[in-house]
Amino acid sequence: xxxxxxxxxxxxxxxxxxxxxxxxxxxxxxxxxxxxxxxxxxxxxxxxxxxxxxxxxxxxxxxxxxxxxxxxxxxxxxxxxxxxxxxxxxxxxxxxxxxxxxxxxxxxxxxxxxxxxxxxxxxxxxxxxxxxxxxxxxxxxxxxxxxxxxxxxxxxxxxxxxxxxxxxxxxxxxxxxxxxxxxxxxxxxxxxxxxxxxxxxxxxxxxxxxxxxxxxxxxxxxxxxxxxxxxxxxxxxxxxxxxxxxxxxxxxxxxxxxxxxxxxxxxxxxxxxxxxx
Amino acid sequence: xxxxxxxxxxxxxxxxxxxxxxxxxxxxxxxxxxxxxxxxxxxxxxxxxxxxxxxxxxxxxxxxxxxxxxxxxxxxxxxxxxxxxxxxxxxxxxxxxxxxxxxxxxxxxxxxxxxxxxxxxxxxxxxxxxxxxxxxxxxxxxxxxxxxxxxxxxxxxxxxxxxxxxxxxxxxxxxx
Numbered sequence: 001x002x003x004x005x006x007x008x009x010x011x012x013x014x015x016x017x018x019x020x021x022x023x024x025x026x027x028x029x030x031x032x033x034x035x036x037x038x039x040x041x042x043x044x045x046x047x048x049x050x051x052x053x054x055x056x057x058x059x060x061x062x063x064x065x066x067x068x069x070x071x072x073x074x075x076x077x078x079x080x081x082x083x084x085x086x087x088x089x090x091x092x093x094x095x096x097x098x099x100x101x102x103x104x105x106x107x108x109x110x111x112x113x114x115x116x117x118x119x120x121x122x123x124x125x126x127x128x129x130x131x132x133x134x135x136x137x138x139x140x141x142x143x144x145x146x147x148x149x150x151x152x153x154x155x156x157x158x159x160x161x162x163x164x165x166x167x168x169x170x171x172x173x174x175x176x177x178x179x180x181x182x183x184x185x186x187x188x189x190x191x192x193x194x195x196x197x198x199x200x201x202x203x204x205x206x207x208x209x210x211x212x213x214x215x216x217x218x219x220x221x222x223x224x225x226x227x228x229x230x231x232x233x234x235x236x237x238x239x240x241x242x243x244x245x246x247x248x249x250x251x252x253x254x255x256x257x258x259x260x261x262x263x264x265x266x267x268x269x270x271x272x273x274x275x276x277x
Numbered sequence: 278x279x280x281x282x283x284x285x286x287x288x289x290x291x292x293x294x295x296x297x298x299x300x301x302x303x304x305x306x307x308x309x310x311x312x313x314x315x316x317x318x319x320x321x322x323x324x325x326x327x328x329x330x331x332x333x334x335x336x337x338x339x340x341x342x343x344x345x346x347x348x349x350x351x352x353x354x355x356x357x358x359x360x361x362x363x364x365x366x367x368x369x370x371x372x373x374x375x376x377x378x379x380x381x382x383x384x385x386x387x388x389x390x391x392x393x394x395x396x397x398x399x400x401x402x403x404x405x406x407x408x409x410x411x412x413x414x415x416x417x418x419x420x421x422x423x424x425x426x427x428x429x430x431x432x433x434x435x436x437x438x439x440x441x442x443x444x445x446x447x448x449x450x451x452x453x
Contacts, residue, residue, distance in 0.1 A: 116390035123392070175399075176385040177378075 030071045033225065037064040040228050044235045049183075052239060055105040056187060059098045060231070063224075066091035089151055096158050102191070103129075103162055107169045109184050114176065121172045128168045132161040156202035159195040166192050181243060186234035190227035197223035299410050300403045306370035307377070355419060362416045362423055366409065369430050373405050373437065380441040394444040401440065405433050 041060040044050075050057045070091065073084050107125055111118045136157015166188050173180050180188075201220035342354050380398055384390055412426035 114385050116387045117385055120390045120392055120395065176381055178385065 034064065034068060034071065036225055036228050037067060040232045040235070043232060047235045047239050049235055049239065053105055053109065053187065055098065055101045059095070059102050062095060062098055066095060092151070092155065096155070099162060099191070103165050106184060106188055107165065110169055110173055110180060111178065114178060117172060117176050117178070121169065125165050125168055128164045129161040132164045133157050136160060152202055156199055159198040163192055163195040163199060179243065181240060183234040183239055186230055190230035190234070193230065194223050194227040299407050304370050304374065304406060304409060306367060307374040309371065309374070359416055359419065366412055366416065366427065369427065369434065370409055373434050376434065376437050376441060377402060380437070380444070383445060391444065394440065397440055398437070401433060401437050405430065408433070
């Protein structure tokens with residue numbers, strides 16, 4: 001997903017003029033971006049990722065398609081037309097919605113097989129995402145009325161929520177010692193990298209370190225390629241066989257097991273009470 | 278911005294980082310317990326030697342050694358006492374880690390989780406880590422308050438054991 005940096009409030013108008021003279025560089029860049037995105041989608045398709053992570057696979061396709069459309073409009077109608085602005089933000093909206101779907105899919109894939117943990121973590125994950133989005137909306141009130149600024153603030157809030165959800169899901173996995181399959185972990189890592197850079201870029205360059213704005217914009221623009229490369233690593237090798245579902249204990253088994261364990265624990269408690277008297 | 282404000286902010290950040298580290302960073306014993314796959318061996322062994330340890334730490338002995346023993350012998354006695362306390366502390370951590378691992382594994386496999394139970398276990402975990410680190414500092418400093426800290430840690434193990442037992446009982450209780 002390529003980000004034309006002109007949609008921010010920080011770029012001087014001279015950038016537009018420079019872009020006309022550097023059109024060949026931009027074509028090269030478009031080729032690289034679309035090439036990598038297409039390659040990741042093609043490899044994912046060949047590895048049968050559609051069966052494992054269907055929403056993520058559609059997302060990869062949507063990224064490729066929307067970038068192709070953006071570049072086509074940019075090269076034909078120019079950089080700065082209202083059509084380009086509408087198409088950019090409309091596709092951003094679509095991709096953000098799909099990313100929300102991918103987050104659900106990843107969390108479900110990580111924790112869904114553990115019924116009790118999934119039921120508990122779902123509440124925590126939704127609360128985390130809602131809290132972070134609310135913070136972003138609150139910040140939006142003070143961001144002014146300019147449309148592009150408003151979109152950027154919403155985007156930052158969304159990326160913060162994505163990062164929060166991923167970190168929380170991974171914390172649940174670590175706490176309950178739930179194994180994370182390598183491809184799923186790498187897909188999550190790609191999203192985390194992109195979201196973290198987007199949040200830092202949108203936050204810090206909006207208020208502080210204004211001298212580094214062009215540098216941060218470049219990093220933000222290229223951070224999605226970093227995510228794409230992480231996903232390429234995830235799907236490069238054949239996907240490992242699905243891990244068998246953990247043997248969740250049925251109610252009777254669980255009751256039998258707890259009887260034995262509880263007996264030992266009661267015995268221990270009695271001893272400890274005696275010791276601590 | 279004044280220098281004192283900057284210093285205050287730096288100290289506050291460092292203090293916060295230290296507290297977060299004390300609460301969140303797993304103990305070495307927890308990592309050792311994770312490597313052990315034998316879940317049945319959760320029985321806390323070290324905790325039950327607390328009475329003997331209390332005897333070792335008897336204040337009368339300490340006073341007697343300080344007054345009567347030669348400085349060289351007294352120093353050796355203090356070092357030995359510190360080593361015993363450190364070993365016991367590590368043993369307590371291992372006991373706690375094993376019980377905690379049992380609780381988490383059972384929770385991950387159970388069909389229903391109570392967020393209150395999970396929250397209490399997490400809070401116990403944080404309290405244990407924090408007090409373990411404080412106890413280690415007390416032992417290194419040779420303070421007599423280490424005993425109170427160890428007693429508290431032993432009580433936390435008892436509480437974890439009771440909570441684990443209660444949580445398991447609650448999950449298996451027939452729905453009313």
